[in-house]
Amino acid sequence: MDKSKKDSIYSKLIKLYPKKYKEKYGDQIIQTTEDMLNNTTGQYSKILIWIKVFFDLPFNILKQHILNINYILTNETPSYIRQTSIVSNIFILPFLILLIINELDIIIHGSNLYSSWFWRMPILGIWVLWMPAVSFATTVISYLTYIFKNGIDGMLKNIFYIRQTWIVLIPAFLAFGILFMLAFHDSTHCVVQHPYFIFTKFHQTMQCISNGFLGGK
Amino acid sequence: MKRSMKLLPQISLSILVALSLKPRHGYEIMKQVNSDSLGKINLGPGSLYTTIDQLIKEELIEEVKEVIDERRRYYKLTHKGWERLDNEIEYFKQILKLTKERVEENYGQI
Numbered sequence: 538m539d540k541s542k543k544d545s546i547y548s549k550l551i552k553l554y555p556k557k558y559k560e561k562y563g564d565q566i567i568q569t570t571e572d573m574l575n576n577t578t579g580q581y582s583k584i585l586i587w588i589k590v591f592f593d594l595p596f597n598i599l600k601q602h603i604l605n606i607n608y609i610l611t612n613e614t615p616s617y618i619r620q621t622s623i624v625s626n627i628f629i630l631p632f633l634i635l636l637i638i639n640e641l642d643i644i645i646h647g648s649n650l651y652s653s654w655f656w657r658m659p660i661l662g663i664w665v666l667w668m669p670a671v672s673f674a675t676t677v678i679s680y681l682t683y684i685f686k687n688g689i690d691g692m693l694k695n696i697f698y699i700r701q702t703w704i705v706l707i708p709a710f711l712a713f714g715i716l717f718m719l720a721f722h723d724s725t726h727c728v729v730q731h732p733y734f735i736f737t738k739f740h741q742t743m744q745c746i747s748n749g750f751l752g753g754k
Numbered sequence: 755m756k757r758s759m760k761l762l763p764q765i766s767l768s769i770l771v772a773l774s775l776k777p778r779h780g781y782e783i784m785k786q787v788n789s790d791s792l793g794k795i796n797l798g799p800g801s802l803y804t805t806i807d808q809l810i811k812e813e814l815i816e817e818v819k820e821v822i823d824e825r826r827r828y829y830k831l832t833h834k835g836w837e838r839l840d841n842e843i844e845y846f847k848q849i850l851k852l853t854k855e856r857v858e859e860n861y862g863q864i
Contacts (some may be wrong), residue, residue, distance in 0.1 A: 558807070561807070562803040562806075562807065564801060565780055565826070565827055566780075566799045566803055568780065568781075568826055569779075569780035569781045569784065569799040569802065569803075570823055572780070572781035572826075573781060573784070573799070576781070589796070589798050590798055590799060590800075592798070593798025593799065593800040593801055594798070594799075594800040596800070596801075597798075597800030597802070597803075597804045600804060601804065646845050682784055696827065
């Protein structure tokens with residue numbers, strides 16, 4: 538690999554640092570690498586420096602991103618968004634844990650937990666339907682509060698400013714996914730056979746979810 | 755050293771020691787750290803600036819305001835940095851003293 542190609546890959550790697558960090562130290566990192574190369578003689582030593590640099594950088598880029606996320610969460614994200622995120626994650630956790638335990642049971646023992654009390658009503662309805670529904674509702678309320686915090690004017694800007702809201706958007710999508718899958722799950726005996734029907738036959742969809750999970754007909 | 759104060763990580767301490775001689779730029783710090791540690795600590799530029807950033811946030815070092823070299827930034831110890839370095843040295847002195855006493859007392863007995 539020639540020098541210019543290595544330099545180009547290196548500058549691209551530097552660009553992967555968080556913006557503020559890159560602005561502060563990007564040129565200094567390049568300068569220090571140049572100093573290292575200029576103070577070394579011999580092709581072999583230079584190759585060793587490049588190997589060291591290319592191994593060192595990705596780990597530190599990742600570390601800076603983690604520190605950056607931590608900084609945003611503690612200093613920029615509104616506290617109600619943080620709290621809602623914790624609550625909504627707690628509410629979808631039982632679903633994820635029980636699903637994983639069930640899959641592990643299938644893989645390890647060749648059996649499943651369908652006959653256990655977790656999979657019987659009304660417990661099943663709680664962790665499969667109501668807890669994800671509460672999680673979804675909480676995150677949506679929190680996100681809408683954030684969007685409209687500056688009134689209608691700042692709405693559009695806030696919708697796409699996910700830097701501060703991604704921690705509620707992830708559990709929101711997860712909870713929505715659980716509820717969406719639920720609508721088409723065999724056990725709900727739904728009349729809905731196509732995702733399109735969830736919009737055109739919304740009432741029937743909701744009815745068959747509640748029939749399946751609340752013990753109705 | 756205050757009981758509650760955590761010990762500095764080895765790389766951070768090495769950078770403070772390297773800057774205790776004079777203000778230095780990145781590559782100079784790297785070389786000094788390598789030399790002080792008898793070749794055992796070999797920093798890459800990514801790790802170096804991650805630690806420098808951390809030390810600046812903890813107000814243990816700062817950038818030298820006067821321009822010494824246009825292309826390179828120089829760093830020096832702050833007052834807090836000197837105090838911290840002094841505390842760390844005191845701690846290591848105590849540990850060395852304790853270890854020495856125990857070795858003298860017990861060497862050959864165990």
